[in-house]
Amino acid sequence: MDRHVPVLLNEVLEALNLASGKNVIDCTLGDAGHSEEILKATSPDGKLLGIDADAESILRAKKFLYEYGDRVVFERNNFEHLQDIVKEQNFQPVDGILMDFGWSSPQFEERGRGFSFAKTDEPLDMRYDTYLKCVHTADEPPLGIDGKPLYGKCTAAEHVNMKSAEELEEVFKKYGEEKLSKEIAAAIVEKREGYALETVGDLVDVILEVYRKKLKTEKEVPWIGGIHPATKVFQALRISVNDELGVIERVLPQAIETLASGGRLAVITFHSVEDRIVKHYFKSQDKKLITIITKKPIIASDQEAEENPRSRSAKLRIIEKM
Ligand SMILES: C[S@@+](CC[C@H](N)C(=O)[O-])C[C@H]1O[C@@H](n2cnc3c(N)ncnc32)[C@H](O)[C@@H]1O
Incomplete structure (x- = not known):
């Protein structure tokens, strides 16, 4: 399995103002590409707390960071519990x-989570944290829109098989800006009457059918300006399944609270809605609790964008705690 290539690596190292003995939290450890360089820059005694919701990411990161021994503390958890984690780990x-x-x-391409519409045989899961289970009891209703308290627990298959047409339409619109949200939601509800949608292919087939009908074409995949018709629905479902915007809103105040005076927070987003949340929150706290270091977000150099396509949508914002 190829290792994830960290985006904006040099920019992140500079942003964090690293030096020997500094303690850093990586809230999204992944393949530990950023963390490994942070550990080098804070050697010999700086410590790193690495958090990831995905147990397999933690296992991989342990392998990559083995040589750093007890300078690293691993925590398989959702970063939305940042303050509790910091307290428990002291x-x-x-x-x-x-x-x-x-x-x-590796999560996207090789781990069988159903994040990619191209992996048609994979189960429609899309959770980062596969430990959580979708539990329905008489007292706990199944899914509302982003149905708290169930977010993050239900697989994408459970979302598409259980949400109402209206709820699905809203998810596709809100998180994917999908133009055919209504038609796709209606087609899903019709299809699932016969059998449950379980795989990536089951959902992709429904989306392609809706697009073929709309565009009056027989083409197997009616690409729209080079974009696969399932792209937006898959993005929307992933955001909804993991409540990705909600966790960002909840973690930012905790991060600022957690930092020591003069400490730095570096945030990389890949989506305009995510970036807007970060930008507005930072603005609301500027000159009260923090100083904004990046008036405009840092983006990838031409060379990085060329070498690593994922970096093209990355935006880095940095603040310093007052
Ligand atoms: C872009 S990757 C991080 C890559 C990492 N910086 C590197 O250099 O390898 C994002 C990671 O965050 C994790 N993640 C996503 N949402 C999370 C959440 N709410 N809580 C904890 N981890 C989360 C994912 O499982 C994934 O491993």
Whole structure:
């Protein structure tokens, strides 16, 4: 399995103002590409707390960071519990925090989670944290829109098989800006009357059928300006399944609270809605609790964008705790 290539690596290292002995939290450890360089820059005694919701990411990161021994503390958890984790691990003072949202390349390409519409045989899962289970009891209703308290627990298959047409339409619109949200939601509800949609291919087939009908074409895949018709629905489902915007909103205040005075927070987003949340939150706290270091987000150089396509949508924002 190829290792994930960290985006904006040099920019992140510079952003965090690293030096020997500094303690850093990586909220999205992944394949530990950023973390490994952070450990080098804080050697010999700086510590790193590496958090990831995905047990397999933690296992891989342990292998990559083996040589750093007890300088690293691993935590399989959702970063939305940041303050509790820091307390339990007694990890203080905190000089730097990194967040690099979304999926890692092995998760997307090779781990059978159903993140990619191209992997038609994979189960429709899309959770980062596969430990959580979708439990329905008489007292706990199944899914509302982003149905708290069930977010993050239900697979994408459970979402598409259980949500109402209206709820699905809203998810596709809100998180994917999918133009055919209504038609796709209606087609899903019709299809699942016969059998449950279980695989990536089951959902892709429904989406392609809707597009073929709309565009009056027989083409197997009616590409739209080079984009696969399932792209937006898959993005929307992943965001909804993991409540990706909600966790960002909840973690940012905790990160600022957790930082020591003069500590730095570096946040990388890959989506305009994510970036807007970060930008607005930072603005709301500027000159009160923090100083904004990046008036405009840092983006990848031409060379990085060329070498690593994922970096093309990356935006890095940095603040310093007052
Ligand atoms: C883009 S990857 C990080 C890559 C990493 N910086 C590297 O250099 O390899 C994002 C990671 O964050 C994890 N993740 C996503 N949402 C999370 C959440 N709410 N809590 C904890 N981890 C999460 C994913 O499982 C994934 O491993």
